[in-house]
Amino acid sequence: MNIPFFDYSDLFARHRNELTDIFQSVSSCGAFIMQDDLVQFENKLAKYTGVNYALGVANATDAMQLLLKAGGIGIGDEVIFCSHTMVATASAIAFTGATPVPVEAGSDHLIDVEKIELAITPNTKAIMPTQLNGRVANMDEILRISDKYNLQVYEDSAQALGAKYKGQSAGSFGMGGCISFYPAKVLGCFGDGGAVLTNNKSIYNKIKLMRDHGRGEDGDVTIWGYNSRLDNLQAAILNYFFDNYEGIVQRRREIATLYFDSLSVLDKVVLPPAVNSDPDHFDIFQNYEIEAFMRDELKKYLADKGVGTLIQWGGKAVHEFRDLGFTQTLSFTEKIMRSSLMLPLNMTITDDEVEYICNCIADFYND
Numbered sequence: 001m002n003i004p005f006f007d008y009s010d011l012f013a014r015h016r017n018e019l020t021d022i023f024q025s026v027s028s029c030g031a032f033i034m035q036d037d038l039v040q041f042e043n044k045l046a047k048y049t050g051v052n053y054a055l056g057v058a059n060a061t062d063a064m065q066l067l068l069k070a071g072g073i074g075i076g077d078e079v080i081f082c083s084h085t086m087v088a089t090a091s092a093i094a095f096t097g098a099t100p101v102p103v104e105a106g107s108d109h110l111i112d113v114e115k116i117e118l119a120i121t122p123n124t125k126a127i128m129p130t131q132l133n134g135r136v137a138n139m140d141e142i143l144r145i146s147d148k149y150n151l152q153v154y155e156d157s158a159q160a161l162g163a164k165y166k167g168q169s170a171g172s173f174g175m176g177g178c179i180s181f182y183p184a185k186v187l188g189c190f191g192d193g194g195a196v197l198t199n200n201k202s203i204y205n206k207i208k209l210m211r212d213h214g215r216g217e218d219g220d221v222t223i224w225g226y227n228s229r230l231d232n233l234q235a236a237i238l239n240y241f242f243d244n245y246e247g248i249v250q251r252r253r254e255i256a257t258l259y260f261d262s263l264s265v266l267d268k269v270v271l272p273p274a275v276n277s278d279p280d281h282f283d284i285f286q287n288y289e290i291e292a293f294m295r296d297e298l299k300k301y302l303a304d305k306g307v308g309t310l311i312q313w314g315g316k317a318v319h320e321f322r323d324l325g326f327t328q329t330l331s332f333t334e335k336i337m338r339s340s341l342m343l344p345l346n347m348t349i350t351d352d353e354v355e356y357i358c359n360c361i362a363d364f365y366n367d
């Protein structure tokens with residue numbers, strides 16, 4: 001068998017006619033920047049996630065940076081984040097002039113809420129959890145701490161469109177959140193794309209200007225901005241896939257259940273929480289990230305069997321990029337990073353392929 005981790009061209013082949021129609025209709029109108037498809041998509045996105053406002057931007061990294069800027073984060077401030085995340089979380093903080101302060105991940109790979117208070121100093125302004133792998137962190141606890149110390153909350157919800165905690169969507173808890181439409185994300189476009197989600201009217205008004213050079217509808221410029229727009233062709237493609245988003249999420253949860261049911265008998269792997277195992281969480285499984293004994297050997301074994309796997313962020317937590325100035329030691333997170341492996345989970349994989357992958361993993365440990 002040959003099961004790539006992700007197969008973009010297969011995805012295109014399955015939707016070739018519809019996507020070709022979209023390209024023709026958008027191009028023949030010449031509707032490329034700030035057009036109706038974008039407005040429609042933003043409205044659907046806000047409705048789906050239950051926030052007041054959604055704004056398309058160039059990518060999720062920009063979304064976070066714009067959010068932090070609009071919320072007043074800057075030089076001298078510290079922002080706490082979980083080190084098991086993409087470097088983008090920290091770079092968005094750093095690009096505002098603030099200092100990113102990494103803390104440990106817990107056993108579910110999300111921010112360890114028990115470690116947050118230890119990292120708070122008089123300069124701390126905000127907490128920015130990453131809603132990793134399509135699961136929302138313990139937001140009750142994060143909001144309790146932010147209330148106690150008068151901190152803002154932002155979410156790196158790039159991986160978590162439609163994931164919920166106690167019925168509430170990722171990106172809707174604090175000042176705002178981001179969504180990424182990078183091709184491998186659950187809702188991916190054909191290039192780069194992102195969105196800001198917020199309930200805060202002042203943040204919305206600012207970012208609406210900031211993403212387009214600070215220009216208002218009359219062309220007057222009242223705020224420093226830059227160019228971070230979600231183009232209309234990508235928005236049209238996103239509208240198309242978004243119409244079946246519930247089905248996409250349902251399928252991902254099915255695949256996660258197949259993995260869980262087969263692999264939970266093995267004592268050499270640690271699995272993500274099972275679907276519906278905790279009523280507080282509705283997970284969308286952006287990734288199926290397991291911890292595996294002899295991870296590197298397993299990865300190679302699976303590759304020899306035709307199974308593509310991926311090590312998230314290349315196997316390093318953000319604080320391990322010492323050239324960026326980090327000095328922390330976060331031993332639990334480092335341990336997770338050394339053993340984590342992502343198994344194929346995408347819109348095109350079949351049940352038989354998942355079964356084959358699980359059999360290969362069982363063979364690896366039983367031989």
Ligand SMILES: *Cc1c(COP(=O)(O)O)cnc(C)c1O
Pocket residue numbers: 058059060061062085086088089130132156158159179180181182192193194
């Ligand atoms: C994908 C991702 C990002 C970056 O998203 P872009 O749209 O590529 O900027 C940030 N944080 C996390 C957790 C991600 O998975």
